[in-house]
Amino acid sequence: MCEYCGCRRIPEIERLGREHESIVEIADEAYAQRDDRAARNALLDRLREALVPHAEREERGVFAEARRVGMGGWYVADLEDDHRRFKEVLDDPASLDVPAMVRLLEDLDRHIAIEEYEVFPAAVARFDEDQWNAIDARG
Secondary structure, eight states, X not given: OOOSSSGGGSHHHHXXXXXXXXXXXXXXXXXXXXXXXXXXXXXXXXXXXXXXXXXXXXXXXIIHHHHHTTSOXXXXXXXHHHHHHHHHHHTSGXXXXXXXXXXXXXXXXXXXXXXXXXXXXXXXXXXXXXXXXXXXXXX
């Protein structure tokens, strides 16, 4: 995860970053267990349990504020579309065969990299203290 720009000094970014780390750990475990259907499905359930509230938090916080300050509305919309797709796919993990699961995990990895290395540093550069306080208040 991103450690180069100092964006983790912002409490909300720190929290979202820790959640990303947890999500990546679960995804890595699911990949490692890809040939054990029961273990894989249990891990994909855990992934959904971690990912859905995380995505909701991003959308009502950093993404909403990014839109408000004109930070690439289409860009944010693409990330929100990813969130919806991830949730939809993870609603029925048993329907995923191994290649579909691998594609999902690759997409999730790409998505997290965009947030960590592009969105979060840009937000730190653009948002002021009042905006971070508003994000914190939205919880």
